[in-house]
Amino acid sequence: xxxxxxxxxxxxxxxxxxxxxxxxxxxxxxxxxxxxxxxxxxxxxxxxxxxxxxxxxxxxxxxxxxxxxxxxxxxxxxxxxxxxxxxxxxxxxxxxxxxxxxxxxxxxxxxxxxxxxxxxxxxxxxxxxxxxxxxxxxxxxxxxxxxxxxxxxxxxxxxxxxxxxxxxxxxxxxxxxxxxxxxxxxxxxxxxxxxxxxxxxxxxxxxxxxxxxxxxxxxxxxxxxxxxxxxxxxxxxxxxxxxxxxxxxxxxxxxxxxxxxxxxxxxxxxxxxxxxxxxxxxxxxxxxxxxxxxxxxxxxxxxxxxxxxxxxxxxxxxxxxxxxxxxxxxxxxxxxxxxxxxxxxxxxxxxxxxxxxxxxxxxxxxxxxxxxxxxxxxxxxxxxxxxxxxxxxxxxxxxxxxxxxxxxxxxxxxxxxxxxxxxxxxxxxxxxxxxxxxxxxxxxxxxxxxxxxxxxxxxxxxxxxxxxxxxxxxxxxxxxxxxxxxxxxxxxxxxxxxxxxxxxxxxxxxxxxxxxxxxxxxxxxxxxxxxxxxxxxxxxxxxxxxxxxxxxxxxxx
Numbered sequence: 001x002x003x004x005x006x007x008x009x010x011x012x013x014x015x016x017x018x019x020x021x022x023x024x025x026x027x028x029x030x031x032x033x034x035x036x037x038x039x040x041x042x043x044x045x046x047x048x049x050x051x052x053x054x055x056x057x058x059x060x061x062x063x064x065x066x067x068x069x070x071x072x073x074x075x076x077x078x079x080x081x082x083x084x085x086x087x088x089x090x091x092x093x094x095x096x097x098x099x100x101x102x103x104x105x106x107x108x109x110x111x112x113x114x115x116x117x118x119x120x121x122x123x124x125x126x127x128x129x130x131x132x133x134x135x136x137x138x139x140x141x142x143x144x145x146x147x148x149x150x151x152x153x154x155x156x157x158x159x160x161x162x163x164x165x166x167x168x169x170x171x172x173x174x175x176x177x178x179x180x181x182x183x184x185x186x187x188x189x190x191x192x193x194x195x196x197x198x199x200x201x202x203x204x205x206x207x208x209x210x211x212x213x214x215x216x217x218x219x220x221x222x223x224x225x226x227x228x229x230x231x232x233x234x235x236x237x238x239x240x241x242x243x244x245x246x247x248x249x250x251x252x253x254x255x256x257x258x259x260x261x262x263x264x265x266x267x268x269x270x271x272x273x274x275x276x277x278x279x280x281x282x283x284x285x286x287x288x289x290x291x292x293x294x295x296x297x298x299x300x301x302x303x304x305x306x307x308x309x310x311x312x313x314x315x316x317x318x319x320x321x322x323x324x325x326x327x328x329x330x331x332x333x334x335x336x337x338x339x340x341x342x343x344x345x346x347x348x349x350x351x352x353x354x355x356x357x358x359x360x361x362x363x364x365x366x367x368x369x370x371x372x373x374x375x376x377x378x379x380x381x382x383x384x385x386x387x388x389x390x391x392x393x394x395x396x397x398x399x400x401x402x403x404x405x406x407x408x409x410x411x412x413x414x415x416x417x418x419x420x421x422x423x424x425x426x427x428x429x430x431x432x433x434x435x436x437x438x439x440x441x442x443x444x445x446x447x448x449x450x451x452x453x454x455x456x457x458x459x460x461x462x463x464x465x466x467x468x469x470x471x472x473x474x475x476x477x478x479x480x481x482x483x484x485x486x487x488x489x490x491x492x493x494x495x496x497x498x499x500x501x502x503x504x505x506x507x508x509x510x511x512x513x514x515x516x517x518x519x520x521x522x523x524x525x526x527x528x529x530x531x532x533x534x535x536x537x538x539x540x541x542x543x544x545x546x547x548x549x550x551x552x553x554x555x556x557x
Contacts, residue, residue, distance in 0.1 A: 005047035019059030032088035062095040158256040161263040183265040303406035362397035470528035481514035518548030531556035
């Protein structure tokens with residue numbers, strides 16, 4: 001009795017890099033498919049059965065695995081419905097050795113093999129694998145050599161001033177003759193480009209140019225692709241305007257990477273206007289980043305801009321809001337600006353943070369100066385001058401010298417429990433009038449305790465040994481609570497107490513229980529030693545237990 005071989009379901013995969021000729025009835029994909037069908041038929045005694053589905057990728061490069069037909073094939077393989085992949089040549093599957101190794105690994109995991117019709121081997125044997133890797137190495141080498149040849153051709157063509165394809169910039173149209181490769185001037189768009197350069201030359205920054213361009217109705221280039229898709233024709237953004245103003249194509253140059261070559265197309269912008277605009281843009285980019293302008297045009301300092309990060313490494317970015325007509329600044333974890341709410345992000349009041357860091361740096365320098373730890377080897381001859389200069393630095397920081405703080409601070413990390421700062425040794429040595437190598441090593445870094453209780457919203461900052469600071473809102477609320485509690489004990493109705501105090505009944509009802517806080521909590525409120533996050537809003541919102549120890553535990557004592 002003859003045993004029949006097990007059935008092997010075969011899938012044929014075909015690919016063509018370009019879409020040229022795909023509209024024909026019999027194209028390259030059909031030719032590959034017929035050759036593979038014949039090969040599968042010749043293996044019928046081995047149990048090979050042709051799958052009904054076709055897996056074709058027309059006009060797709062073999063340098064990527066993101067191909068619709070290939071992805072459908074992989075899904076079938078991983079589902080266990082395909083036992084053999086048949087291709088005309090191995091480079092139809094992939095031209096990358098690394099990609100092929102990943103494909104074979106996925107094939108093996110699913111119990112699938114691979115065979116090339118014209119190269120007479122399959123991956124079921126070790127010799128087939130060896131031959132396949134050798135052939136793929138040559139295929140990848142050929143692909144890389146071809147890519148290098150194309151890059152060299154593009155570079156050589158651009159040196160001759162030719163346009164090498166892509167969407168042409170605003171002001172130009174594609175070359176009328178593809179063989180000539182010289183951009184043609186679009187008269188209407190060229191006028192738009194010259195208007196943008198004139199607006200910038202009048203002294204307006206990019207913000208002003210963007211606003212004026214919108215007022216004049218200037219639009220980006222509208223381009224229609226051969227597929228029928230269109231893009232552009234929208235108001236110009238600030239980034240688009242900057243790209244236009246810095247594109248050397250408008251003075252007759254062709255740019256390739258970091259170099260520009262004389263082009264064969266006509267210039268749109270005069271060279272002297274171009275030079276003035278570039279000088280203005282460079283001057284604007286060189287302005288100190290520690291300052292931002294509000295709507296009134298007054299510069300407002302952000303001396304910690306770019307200096308601080310939170311514990312995740314995210315930069316703390318200056319931002320602001322307007323409350324009752326007054327600008328309030330913050331330093332915010334950048335992810336809160338980019339991605340919205342995040343409970344791990346910081347939102348710190350800028351003035352308080354700048355004050356805390358300035359005071360911290362000043363206290364650090366003052367302590368090192370008092371204990372003669374500023375210099376590695378103090379020199380008696382210079383100690384008086386160094387002491388005086390250090391005291392001057394401390395005084396300036398306490399007076400809120402923002403430029404000095406910015407120059408002294410290199411970086412800082414704000415964490416839940418600590419604030420770590422790094423000072424600029426070069427700036428500090430210059431201010432003290434001593435060589436940089438004579439500074440003590442430990443003077444340029446400091447770490448202090450920091451308490452930040454809430455994230456994502458404005459919070460209080462407390463550093464180091466704190467001076468008791470009574471909260472006037474809490475103290476006043478506590479005093480009123482005792483007056484209202486005494487009035488209630490004497491029999492005065494609650495609505496009369498509220499009317500006499502000029503408040504709503506609900507306010508008196510929610511504030512009066514403060515009179516029954518534990519003596520420890522009340523004493524801390526009067527002395528200003530309560531926890532930093534113990535606010536009137538928190539006391540009113542949470543349900544206070546009657547037991548004093550439970551109250552103290554709930555309030556953070």
